[in-house]
Amino acid sequence: MEIKFIDNNKEHGIKYDFNLIRKELNKLHCPPTVYNPFKSHVIKSGKWYLDLSERSTGKSTNWILLGLCMNKLYGTQIIYVRENVDMIRPAHSRQLFNTILEWDYISRLTDGAYNSVKYQSRSWFYYNTEKDIMADEAFMVSLSLDENILNKSSFNAPRGDLIIFDEFISKHNYANQFVDLCDTLKTIIRERDSAIIVLLANTIDRHTFWFKELGIYEQIQKMEIDTSKEYTNKGGTVISIALMGKKANQMPEHRKEHNRKFFGFL
16 A cells, blocks of 8 residues: 655655544454444544543553554554553553453454564564564554653654553643653654544543643533543644543443352442
């Protein structure tokens, strides 16, 4: 596939066809009960996408899957961001790909060339466990905000166009964190117009400082649970946000029955 660039200028970034990416994601036949970014957002012109829910709904997994489809089609690199360096150490990172490996999505995305992943030097590579072969280029790189100053001088990702800041609302939030995030984004994006930024949280906290920093605090107070809306702040930045509550917590009937059999204590 021929890759096109915004304004026919490589420095402005890749011109993504998100309808094509959606079709590639649909080819994986993910269960209909799991989270799908395309169902919560119109991924097109906006640059910021926020997903908040009271519990884990597979948000991280399925945004990463979307990024892997972008990688397959365009060579895009996912940039996975956490608050501090401890959160991106191997011991805390292994579970990221549990579901993806369990459902054998890697084999399907790589046409059988690879069947697993390997985490090395804060970078994620496709890996073939049978042949002991690792891909040359990383499909995902992990960064931490507390190393923002170090990243400024050394980090370079010319196709790092899907940036996922996971668990952005937490007890570890600190003063000027939004500034560190924007500095990190500038380091990653440079002058490209092609990047999209994804903020994920396992809480629905309407009063977090993040919404004030993003310039959408008043709008968020009026949003209903289980809705998605797109806002343009006073600075002209388009932000899409999904608040997932009751629907996100609905379980398939088999899981409900399973819980009754084993964990019906409350």
